Amino acid sequence: MRVLLVTGKGGVGKTTVSAATALRAADMGYRALVMSTDPAHSLADAFGRELGDRPTIITENLSAQQIDSQKRLEESWGEVRDHLTELFDWTGLKGVQAEELTVFPGMDELFALADVREHVRSEEFDVIVVDCAPTAETLRLLSLPEVLSWYMERIFPMGRRVAKVVRPVLNKVTSMPIADDGVFEAASNFYDRLDGIREILADEEVTTARLVLNPEKMVIAEARRTYTYLGLFGYAVDGVVVNRVLPDSVTDPYFKRWREIQQDHLAAIEDGFVDVDILKLRLFDHEMVGMEMLRLLADELYGDRDPVERMNGGRAFTITNDGDDVIVEMKMPFAEKGDVGVLRQDDELYITVGAYKRSLVLPDSLKRRVVKRAKLDAGVLRVTFVLEN
Numbered sequence: 001m002r003v004l005l006v007t008g009k010g011g012v013g014k015t016t017v018s019a020a021t022a023l024r025a026a027d028m029g030y031r032a033l034v035m036s037t038d039p040a041h042s043l044a045d046a047f048g049r050e051l052g053d054r055p056t057i058i059t060e061n062l063s064a065q066q067i068d069s070q071k072r073l074e075e076s077w078g079e080v081r082d083h084l085t086e087l088f089d090w091t092g093l094k095g096v097q098a099e100e101l102t103v104f105p106g107m108d109e110l111f112a113l114a115d116v117r118e119h120v121r122s123e124e125f126d127v128i129v130v131d132c133a134p135t136a137e138t139l140r141l142l143s144l145p146e147v148l149s150w151y152m153e154r155i156f157p158m159g160r161r162v163a164k165v166v167r168p169v170l171n172k173v174t175s176m177p178i179a180d181d182g183v184f185e186a187a188s189n190f191y192d193r194l195d196g197i198r199e200i201l202a203d204e205e206v207t208t209a210r211l212v213l214n215p216e217k218m219v220i221a222e223a224r225r226t227y228t229y230l231g232l233f234g235y236a237v238d239g240v241v242v243n244r245v246l247p248d249s250v251t252d253p254y255f256k257r258w259r260e261i262q263q264d265h266l267a268a269i270e271d272g273f274v275d276v277d278i279l280k281l282r283l284f285d286h287e288m289v290g291m292e293m294l295r296l297l298a299d300e301l302y303g304d305r306d307p308v309e310r311m312n313g314g315r316a317f318t319i320t321n322d323g324d325d326v327i328v329e330m331k332m333p334f335a336e337k338g339d340v341g342v343l344r345q346d347d348e349l350y351i352t353v354g355a356y357k358r359s360l361v362l363p364d365s366l367k368r369r370v371v372k373r374a375k376l377d378a379g380v381l382r383v384t385f386v387l388e389n
């Protein structure tokens with residue numbers, strides 16, 4: 001069983017790569033499903049056909065699902081939302097503003113993850129490709145199961161107890177709407193839907209993320225941050241897809257400068273991801289929609305490779321606490337023994353070991369710390385960060 005999360009900045013080609021990956025997996029005999037929550041229905045556009053809220057068969061071995069997150073929200077969150085609306089209404093916040101507040105950002109995507117869990121449990125598919133929302137949302141989303149379970153375990157049981165005691169009293173002295181058991185029931189059902197998602201996503205034998213990017217400065221910067229935060233939350237990244245690379249056949253002088261810029265960016269990409277397989281995909285001369293185009297794209301992207309198999313990479317680094325210190329451990333399997341150079345510049349960590357060069361964007365939480373020591377041992381670099389005095 002494999003789950004592939006495809007993410008990247010807006011417009012880089014996530015949907016196209018997701019659809020092509022699933023189609024190629026299906027052609028190779030895997031039972032494949034590709035799913036998304038994009039309300040713009042781009043997955044349907046990529047395949048050039050309508051898709052339903054449940055898996056729709058596209059071709060042999062391949063199904064696609066366009067989750068209707070509004071509908072899911074209604075099913076699972078409806079009652080809680082009604083209560084919250086009532087509560088906001090009571091505080092004087094009315095109308096659409098109040099309604100917007102009853103649904104937190106990324107909530108629709110959360111339902112996609114609940115569906116991933118159901119599909120994993122049903123064992124109906126060998127591979128599930130998830131066409132994720134652009135990175136910022138995806139990151140928030142991937143941290144949500146943990147954050148939510150923290151709240152649910154602590155706040156909700158307590159809230160329920162309090163409500164039982166307080167409701168009769170409060171009802172007498174105030175008109176504030178108090179949640180009834182139905183609301184707690186709905187909240188706990190909602191929580192149950194999320195339970196277990198984190199285990200699936202954090203198991204690197206099952207789930208790996210593939211980052212799609214374009215050889216452009218801002219896009220690379222965002223992808224590198226994503227890479228850091230995925231690592232921080234314990235998710236494995238096993239591939240980077242550099243999409244829209246200008247092919248050699250483009251000799252027009254107008255694009256000469258662009259080719260050079262892309263070459264520089266490609267070098268930066270090689271340095272910026274720690275031993276992750278980097279796949280390149282050229283800019284085609286037309287939009288890549290429909291089965292024929294997707295197959296062509298998948299051929300160029302994967303060559304002889306099996307798109308389902310884990311690529312190189314995985315959890316390349318970990319960030320852990322050791323008392324007040326923070327330790328960043330990074331796999332450097334190909335690094336020779338020798339002098340380790342570590343340079344910290346703003347939120348970047350530059351590492352050189354002999355001819356081997358890598359850089360890592362540091363998470364915001366390390367901004368207040370400085371590097372105390374760095375040591376290479378058995379292919380693992382350990383960098384210790386301490387609080388600045």
Ligand SMILES: Nc1ncnc2c1ncn2[C@@H]1O[C@H](COP(=O)(O)OP(=O)(O)OP(=O)(O)O)[C@@H](O)[C@H]1O
Pocket residue numbers: 009010011012013014015016017038042134243244245281282283284285286287288289
């Ligand atoms: N390598 C390529 N060559 C030519 N066209 C491409 C290539 N990759 C993607 N496209 C086209 O670019 C458009 C946008 O791609 P896609 O929808 O996959 O991006 P996305 O990252 O999913 O966007 P969004 O963030 O809006 O979901 C599509 O029309 C697609 O066919």
Ligand SMILES: [Mg+2]
Pocket residue numbers: 014015016038042131
């Ligand atoms: Mg898309």
